[in-house]
Amino acid sequence: MALTILKCVLKNATARRCLYRRLYNSSHGFNETEAKKKLAQCSGGSINLCKGENGIAELCINHPSRKNAISGSMMLELEERVSDLENWKEGKGLIVYGAEHTFCSGGDLHSVKALSSPKDGLMMCMFMQNTLTRLQRLPLISVALVQGKALGGGAEVCTACDFRLMTEGSEIRFVHKHMAIVPGWGGASRLIQLVGSRQALKLLSSALGIHPEYALRIGLTDDILSSAADRALEEAKTWLTPYTKGPADTTRAIKKIVASGREHLFEDTLRKEKDIFGTVWGSPAHLQALSKAMKPN
Numbered sequence: 001m002a003l004t005i006l007k008c009v010l011k012n013a014t015a016r017r018c019l020y021r022r023l024y025n026s027s028h029g030f031n032e033t034e035a036k037k038k039l040a041q042c043s044g045g046s047i048n049l050c051k052g053e054n055g056i057a058e059l060c061i062n063h064p065s066r067k068n069a070i071s072g073s074m075m076l077e078l079e080e081r082v083s084d085l086e087n088w089k090e091g092k093g094l095i096v097y098g099a100e101h102t103f104c105s106g107g108d109l110h111s112v113k114a115l116s117s118p119k120d121g122l123m124m125c126m127f128m129q130n131t132l133t134r135l136q137r138l139p140l141i142s143v144a145l146v147q148g149k150a151l152g153g154g155a156e157v158c159t160a161c162d163f164r165l166m167t168e169g170s171e172i173r174f175v176h177k178h179m180a181i182v183p184g185w186g187g188a189s190r191l192i193q194l195v196g197s198r199q200a201l202k203l204l205s206s207a208l209g210i211h212p213e214y215a216l217r218i219g220l221t222d223d224i225l226s227s228a229a230d231r232a233l234e235e236a237k238t239w240l241t242p243y244t245k246g247p248a249d250t251t252r253a254i255k256k257i258v259a260s261g262r263e264h265l266f267e268d269t270l271r272k273e274k275d276i277f278g279t280v281w282g283s284p285a286h287l288q289a290l291s292k293a294m295k296p297n
């Protein structure tokens with residue numbers, strides 16, 4: 001019995017390690033401590049997290065005086081909030097949005113300037129890829145609520161969510177070409193997965209603004225929201241509700257399978273599906289649902 005429990009604990013710990021592992025570590029020349037010290041020097045704005053009792057959290061990119069541009073200290077806060085969410089066992093859903101009804105104008109140009117050496121740029125790129133990959137792998141169904149503009153790094157952040165909802169008049173734009181750079185926060189790779197390589201090539205090489213109708217047509221957004229600016233967050237929550245209804249363990253297991261399927265070869269995915277299946281099969285919620293389903297009429 002004790003051996004079975006130990007095996008189960010180890011299996012769950014391995015599954016957790018795989019989900020939350022860092023993409024880059026010292027073996028890739030990435031020094032996290034040094035990166036954090038450097039990013040802390042570029043301050044301004046905040047990343048605010050509010051965890052709801054309904055299992056849906058709201059993550060706010062908050063730097064309104066700069067259209068929610070992400071400073072170095074906000075990159076650090078984003079990493080801290082993602083860590084917090086990784087440990088939130090009751091969580092089922094996440095909405096990422098920008099303060100004052102605009103999503104995010106990308107990297108804070110003041111921070112970007114301070115980090116403009118190739119060494120610092122690569123350090124920031126690895127730090128943000130680690131964080132956004134962990135955000136994408138969270139066992140929460142995530143939605144980016146795009147109001148106003150999602151530019152550059154802001155466009156990249158919204159690709160790290162499972163779904164995107166755009167409000168009327170909003171715009172996603174990979175402006176990197178205008179800055180003579182390419183996305184480095186993982187946004188190009190994720191864009192290819194979302195819309196295919198041909199569309200991704202068009203969007204990155206033109207730096208064209210992507211409006212809601214076009215985004216819907218190419219599969220970049222999942223819906224267009226029509227409510228007034230100050231009601232959009234509520235509308236996004238309502239949109240997410242059918243996907244997060246029911247026990248947290250079930251929703252989290254579904255998201256883990258999909259997150260795994262996005263990243264692994266199909267054979268690995270089948271094995272991972274089996275492992276994750278093992279974590280929910282026979283749980284109290286499963287047994288309860290089973291007995292409910294089997295009640296004689």
Ligand SMILES: CC[C@@H](C(=O)O)C(=O)SCCNC(=O)CCNC(=O)[C@H](O)C(C)(C)COP(=O)(O)OP(=O)(O)OC[C@H]1O[C@@H](n2cnc3c(N)ncnc32)[C@H](O)[C@@H]1OP(=O)(O)O
Pocket residue numbers: 065066067069070105106107108109110112149151152153154175176179181182183184185
């Ligand atoms: C490393 C990440 C990198 C990447 O990988 O791509 C980037 O993301 S680089 C940043 C890319 N983003 C941009 O180049 C956007 C620049 N901003 C704009 O184009 C416009 O400001 C806007 C976002 C379209 C908004 O325009 P508008 O509504 O006309 O407002 P203002 O232009 O007056 O902006 C208000 C205020 O905000 C400051 N601001 C806006 N964006 C940024 C930013 N990314 N970094 C720093 N500051 C920003 C803008 O300068 C104004 O400040 P004040 O003049 O002091 O009022």
